Amino acid sequence: MDAQINALKANDETRSPTTRPTREEAEAAVRTLIAWAGDDPTREGLLETPARVTKAYGELFSGYAQDEKSVLSKTFKEVGGYDDLVLVKGIPFYAHCEHHMVPFYGKAHIAYLPHDGVVGLSKLARLVEVFARRLQTQETMTAQIIDAINENLNPRGAAVMLEAEHMCMTMRGVKAHDVSTVTHRFTGVFAEDRVEQDRFFAMVTR
Numbered sequence: 001m002d003a004q005i006n007a008l009k010a011n012d013e014t015r016s017p018t019t020r021p022t023r024e025e026a027e028a029a030v031r032t033l034i035a036w037a038g039d040d041p042t043r044e045g046l047l048e049t050p051a052r053v054t055k056a057y058g059e060l061f062s063g064y065a066q067d068e069k070s071v072l073s074k075t076f077k078e079v080g081g082y083d084d085l086v087l088v089k090g091i092p093f094y095a096h097c098e099h100h101m102v103p104f105y106g107k108a109h110i111a112y113l114p115h116d117g118v119v120g121l122s123k124l125a126r127l128v129e130v131f132a133r134r135l136q137t138q139e140t141m142t143a144q145i146i147d148a149i150n151e152n153l154n155p156r157g158a159a160v161m162l163e164a165e166h167m168c169m170t171m172r173g174v175k176a177h178d179v180s181t182v183t184h185r186f187t188g189v190f191a192e193d194r195v196e197q198d199r200f201f202a203m204v205t206r
């Protein structure tokens with residue numbers, strides 16, 4: 001699993017930057033998709049749809065313009081000697097599957113064991129947003145969140161679990177409703193100690 005993740009990261013680093021189309025080109029693409037779907041992009045109800053879609057995409061995929069390093073850049077050293085588990089659970093997220101570009105949504109649970117200070121709790125929720133607002137797979141997003149925590153906070157261990165429902169399964173394809181996909185990854189102490197893993201799961205489901 002780690003080898004696959006490292007290969008994906010290496011591929012990302014060597015990939016050439018994509019030239020971003022203009023807003024006009026993006027709106028033209030939306031009109032093309034409307035026509036391909038079988039409707040008339042010039043009818044009254046659809047005239048302003050291309051502009052609305054491109055504006056919505058700017059918000060839905062704003063994660064590309066955000067940097068996880070800046071989100072986690074400020075830490076607090078004065079924590080009264082606290083060095084036990086920090087858990088933020090039930091962080092809601094909405095992402096889009098990179099395979100079909102339809103939503104998947106759910107909750108993220110993040111825990112870490114501080115090594116040299118802690119980060120503001122809201123920053124962990126912001127970190128989830130950075131990666132959720134990109135074209136994603138749940139597996140990749142899980143890895144990206146925990147890698148960002150390890151690289152920027154240097155904790156003694158970290159744990160991340162995502163629970164999500166995927167619209168590519170419920171509204172198309174097999175149309176399987178009420179199906180939840182769970183991914184998790186552990187590093188450091190959490191990867192080495194099953195007791196810490198069990199404690200994480202117990203606190204998440206409490």
